[in-house]
Amino acid sequence: MTHQTASPSRGEAQRPRAPIVYVVDDDPSLLCALSRRLRADAYQVETFGSAEEFLSRPRAGVAGCVVLDLQMPGPGGLELQAALAQADDPLPVVFLTGHGDVASSVRAMKGGAVDFLTKPFRGEELVEAVRRALARGAAEQQTRRQRRAWRGRYERLTAREREVFALVVSGRPNKQIADALGTCERTVKAHRAQVMHKMGVQSPAELGRAVEWLGEAFQAAPPANGG
Amino acid sequence: MPPLLKQIRPLALVALSCVAWFNAAFGGSAEAPGAPKKTVLVLYGERLSIPAMRTTEQGLMSALPRELPPEVEVYFEYLDFARFPAAQYGDALVRYLRARYATRKPDVVIAVVSSALQFALAHRDELFADAPIVFSNVDHREVEGKPLPPNVVGLWMEWDYQRTVELALRLQPETREIVCVSGTGALEQLWNEEARKVLGRYAPRVRTRWLDQLPLRAVLEEVARLPRDSVVLFVSMLRDGAGESVLPYEVARQLAKASRVPVYGLAGPLLEQGILGGALLDFTEVGRETVALARRVLAGERPPVLSPPDPAANPVLINWRALKKWRLSEGRIPAEAAVRYRAPSLWQLHPRLILATAAALCLQSLLILRLIVQGARRKRAERSLRDSEERMTLAAEAANLGLWMWDIPHDDVWATEKCRSLFGFEPGERLDFQRFMDRVHPEDREPMREAVQRALQSRRDFDTEYRLLLADGSVRWIGARGHAASDPQDRPGRLLGVSIDVTARKFAQLQLQQQRDELAHLSRVTTLGEVAATLAHELNQPLAAIHSNAEAAELFLQKDPPDFDELRAILSDIRQDGWRAGEVIHRMRSLLQKRPSRMERIEVKGLVKTSDGLLQGVVTARQARLRLEVAPVLPLVWGDAVQLQQVLLNLVLNALEAMADCPIAERQVAVRAGPDAAWGVEVTVSDRGPGFCREKLAKWSEPFFTTKKHGMGMGLAICQRIIEAHGGRLTAENNPERGATVRFTLPSNDHKQEQPA
Numbered sequence: 012m013t014h015q016t017a018s019p020s021r022g023e024a025q026r027p028r029a030p031i032v033y034v035v036d037d038d039p040s041l042l043c044a045l046s047r048r049l050r051a052d053a054y055q056v057e058t059f060g061s062a063e064e065f066l067s068r069p070r071a072g073v074a075g076c077v078v079l080d081l082q083m084p085g086p087g088g089l090e091l092q093a094a095l096a097q098a099d100d101p102l103p104v105v106f107l108t109g110h111g112d113v114a115s116s117v118r119a120m121k122g123g124a125v126d127f128l129t130k131p132f133r134g135e136e137l138v139e140a141v142r143r144a145l146a147r148g149a150a151e152q153q154t155r156r157q158r159r160a161w162r163g164r165y166e167r168l169t170a171r172e173r174e175v176f177a178l179v180v181s182g183r184p185n186k187q188i189a190d191a192l193g194t195c196e197r198t199v200k201a202h203r204a205q206v207m208h209k210m211g212v213q214s215p216a217e218l219g220r221a222v223e224w225l226g227e228a229f230q231a232a233p234p235a236n237g238g
Numbered sequence: 239m240p241p242l243l244k245q246i247r248p249l250a251l252v253a254l255s256c257v258a259w260f261n262a263a264f265g266g267s268a269e270a271p272g273a274p275k276k277t278v279l280v281l282y283g284e285r286l287s288i289p290a291m292r293t294t295e296q297g298l299m300s301a302l303p304r305e306l307p308p309e310v311e312v313y314f315e316y317l318d319f320a321r322f323p324a325a326q327y328g329d330a331l332v333r334y335l336r337a338r339y340a341t342r343k344p345d346v347v348i349a350v351v352s353s354a355l356q357f358a359l360a361h362r363d364e365l366f367a368d369a370p371i372v373f374s375n376v377d378h379r380e381v382e383g384k385p386l387p388p389n390v391v392g393l394w395m396e397w398d399y400q401r402t403v404e405l406a407l408r409l410q411p412e413t414r415e416i417v418c419v420s421g422t423g424a425l426e427q428l429w430n431e432e433a434r435k436v437l438g439r440y441a442p443r444v445r446t447r448w449l450d451q452l453p454l455r456a457v458l459e460e461v462a463r464l465p466r467d468s469v470v471l472f473v474s475m476l477r478d479g480a481g482e483s484v485l486p487y488e489v490a491r492q493l494a495k496a497s498r499v500p501v502y503g504l505a506g507p508l509l510e511q512g513i514l515g516g517a518l519l520d521f522t523e524v525g526r527e528t529v530a531l532a533r534r535v536l537a538g539e540r541p542p543v544l545s546p547p548d549p550a551a552n553p554v555l556i557n558w559r560a561l562k563k564w565r566l567s568e569g570r571i572p573a574e575a576a577v578r579y580r581a582p583s584l585w586q587l588h589p590r591l592i593l594a595t596a597a598a599l600c601l602q603s604l605l606i607l608r609l610i611v612q613g614a615r616r617k618r619a620e621r622s623l624r625d626s627e628e629r630m631t632l633a634a635e636a637a638n639l640g641l642w643m644w645d646i647p648h649d650d651v652w653a654t655e656k657c658r659s660l661f662g663f664e665p666g667e668r669l670d671f672q673r674f675m676d677r678v679h680p681e682d683r684e685p686m687r688e689a690v691q692r693a694l695q696s697r698r699d700f701d702t703e704y705r706l707l708l709a710d711g712s713v714r715w716i717g718a719r720g721h722a723a724s725d726p727q728d729r730p731g732r733l734l735g736v737s738i739d740v741t742a743r744k745f746a747q748l749q750l751q752q753q754r755d756e757l758a759h760l761s762r763v764t765t766l767g768e769v770a771a772t773l774a775h776e777l778n779q780p781l782a783a784i785h786s787n788a789e790a791a792e793l794f795l796q797k798d799p800p801d802f803d804e805l806r807a808i809l810s811d812i813r814q815d816g817w818r819a820g821e822v823i824h825r826m827r828s829l830l831q832k833r834p835s836r837m838e839r840i841e842v843k844g845l846v847k848t849s850d851g852l853l854q855g856v857v858t859a860r861q862a863r864l865r866l867e868v869a870p871v872l873p874l875v876w877g878d879a880v881q882l883q884q885v886l887l888n889l890v891l892n893a894l895e896a897m898a899d900c901p902i903a904e905r906q907v908a909v910r911a912g913p914d915a916a917w918g919v920e921v922t923v924s925d926r927g928p929g930f931c932r933e934k935l936a937k938w939s940e941p942f943f944t945t946k947k948h949g950m951g952m953g954l955a956i957c958q959r960i961i962e963a964h965g966g967r968l969t970a971e972n973n974p975e976r977g978a979t980v981r982f983t984l985p986s987n988d989h990k991q992e993q994p995a
Contacts, residue, residue, distance in 0.1 A: 038783070040779070040780065040818070041779050041783040041786075043783075044784070044785075044790070044811060044815075045782075045786050047787060050790070051789070051794055052793065082859050082861070087858075087902070109779070109858075109859070130778035130781070130782040131778050131785055132785065133785055133789065134785055134788075134789030135789065
């Protein structure tokens with residue numbers, strides 16, 4: 012299977028490098044045509060004849076997207092999508108399909124596919140889908156990066172600080188927090204300042220937004236008893 | 239004397255002397271002077287019409303030539319004293335005899351019956367001088383007391399009463415009474431006396447009753463009333479009780495006729511008159527012995543008078559007819575008795591005739607038998623032939639068969655009415671081969687002629703189908719089957735066979751074929767329905783590629799300077815994809831086309847490749863893999879490419895369907911094509927699905943049997959029909975480990991299979 016890479020220079024994985032579009036299709040002719048079309052719009056393109064080939068070849072951790080033929084002999088597009096989703100930085104996927112198989116498209120979209128192109132499509136549609144996918148990929152990568160940053164800060168908090176964090180974002184005053192923790196109000200204040208500092212926020216409101224970024228990692232406070 | 243007579247006299251004298259000379263010269267009856275010639279004179283006392291006399295004479299006459307030398311002259315005189323008594327005519331008779339025998343002195347005188355003896359003795363001196371006398375038929379009692387001269391000898395006559403009575407008692411042991419019938423003449427009285435003596439000896443056991451004084455009529459009446467345990471002994475009767483002279487011979491006949499019981503007699507001649515029998519005096523023998531005695535006397539012997547007479551010489555004779563009349567047992571016949579008048583068997587009478595007749599009869603019977611058998615056989619054969627013919631005709635008519643026979647040397651065609659009507663010939667029309675051929679459809683004439691030629695050359699059977707083009711322009715299909723028969727010189731002699739109108743069958747066949755084609759087409763369309771979506775995909779691939787390439791080309795053109803190498807590559811790719819799309823359309827169209835089947839040489843490899851192309855989309859959609867293993871060298875097969883494609887497509891689709899629930903990694907269909915054992919090609923389609931369930935395996939080829947939710951159940955049935963129409967076989971089986979394999983064979987083209995109609 013033709014392995015074509017259009018990236019001019021590899022070497023260091025530098026951030027500002029142009030994103031790469033990975034095209035996976037078992038039809039060499041179509042593969043070639045798609046690659047050609049994308050290159051005409053100045054995309055870096057790498058082509059793969061099958062899902063196995065794509066998975067087995069090491070890739071530079073460059074941003075990009077995958078254009079995937081849904082129907083391929085052997086492991087098909089959906090399987091590859093599932094495999095891709097396991098990665099730290101999952102590549103966004105644009106699916107190509109021969110016919111509007113509803114079940115497959117639903118599965119594909121649920122699996123996070125950016126787009127679903129039914130053949131025959133115009134080259135522009137593909138380019139547009141790829142552009143969207145890359146944008147979304149970039150956005151998602153941004154989000155993931157932020158989330159990772161918040162998590163990193165959160166993980167640096169002590170257990171007591173996390174307790175205080177949780178009680179603060181639940182909106183309780185220091186006195187109550189002190190009561191809940193069985194300590195004095197002055198100690199609570201000190202912890203609170205420490206948390207704000209470690210998390211790099213200026214206000215409790217910002218602390219509340221941080222909880223959103225943390226998501227599941229955030230350990231919520233037990234519900235207030237009595238009250 | 240008249241002058242004429244005077245003239246004749248010397249002539250007469252000459253004539254007379256001539257006669258004398260003639261006689262002397264040829265030994266005529268005229269006496270030759272000086273020759274010692276013996277003479278015998280026989281005197282019969284009675285007339286010859288009396289049977290006793292006649293039989294005596296017969297014996298005498300028969301013995302004469304034997305006993306006496308031929309030169310002895312014998313004279314006979316019949317004196318008939320009963321009607322001309324000697325007392326009245328004696329003198330005249332003497333004169334007459336003296337006149338006759340004056341110059342012929344007899345050397346021996348034979349006197350038959352006592353009246354003749356008495357006459358001879360009485361007139362011996364004046365008539366015969368001392369010539370010896372031999373007598374016969376004389377009862378010794380008649381001359382008793384009268385001494386006979388020395389040269390008189392003879393035979394005494396004697397009835398044998400005793401043996402006659404014993405015969406009667408032997409044949410009829412129940413006899414209690416013997417009724418003696420006799421006459422009143424002198425002779426009878428002598429005999430009666432003797433008879434009484436003999437019968438007296440049986441006195442206590444058997445009574446004797448005499449009917450010797452009654453007139454004949456009374457006697458006859460009397461015997462008609464006799465009791466059953468009696469018998470009649472007829473002694474004799476020359477004169478009855480009324481003094482009438484009667485003939486014993488005649489009396490015996492009447493007695494035998496009238497009597498209620500059997501009549502026994504004593505004289506031989508009576509036997510033929512109906513008496514039962516007796517120890518009968520044989521007068522013939524008496525005659526013969528008399529002659530023998532006369533010969534001795536003539537020779538100079540002096541034999542004694544035979545005395546006493548021996549009655550035991552009388553033979554016991556039985557009248558067989560009478561024996562039968564009285565229903566007496568033959569078993570009682572004594573050994574010494576001779577049976578006369580036994581109705582001789584025809585065999586005894588005419589043995590040769592009977593033999594000849596029997597032989598002729600046998601021969602005739604055999605001939606008749608043979609004729610009958612032959613007739614029956616012929617009739618049977620005719621009947622069986624007729625039956626067979628009738629059956630044949632019936633069968634032929636029932637089957638609408640026309641029979642025909644072509645006599646090749648004479649080029650004459652015989653055909654049944656049915657056959658003629660098939661070909662549109664008139665009943666009486668003369669037919670030859672050409673006329674038949676003229677009716678054959680022009681397109682079929684050559685093949686038909688070839689088929690006939692082949693049959694004639696190979697002496698094989700002839701089996702063909704052809705069309706007739708009838709006068710009205712309609713077409714009739716004829717199936718003909720025939721057999722070539724050789725003549726004795728082993729040349730084709732005739733071709734005979736049957737023809738049948740197969741138009742309806744042929745049309746049905748064509749219609750069926752049409753229906754089959756339609757069904758196959760329907761099935762193809764259905765199959766394609768499944769494939770259709772994926773076919774769209776298949777079409778989309780090149781179209782999408784074309785789109786992308788074209789747009790890319792536009793973009794590349796905008797570059798400065800444009801990348802012409804890239805552009806060339808793009809255009810080449812576009813052309814390729816365009817062609818590819820066309821191919822897909824073409825494949826689809828050939829499958830969707832509705833058309834009659836068309837046989838051609840097919841490369842199985844190409845078949846598999848095309849199917850692969852058609853199926854790739856479906857296989858992908860099903861996330862399965864299709865593995866192809868085609869042997870590098872395969873014989874060509876003869877078949878319809880579209881139909882075979884359909885079979886392959888159908889089998890692969892079935893296999894894919896079967897694996898719908900399998901894990902993706904295991905979804906694999908293998909299509910293998912290789913040579914089979916019989917120079918053909920074997921194609922197998924194997925899957926790794928659950929295999930056929932037992933029910934499906936048993937009924938897999940039945941139409942409308944399906945285990946699929948949406949299947950018509952026609953797929954395998956049609957596949958099988960198609961493969962069988964190609965002369966192959968289609969079978970299904972489960973693999974040992976997992977999955978199922980459907981395999982079909984196609985005979986090789988090299989066999990030059992006949993093209994299915």
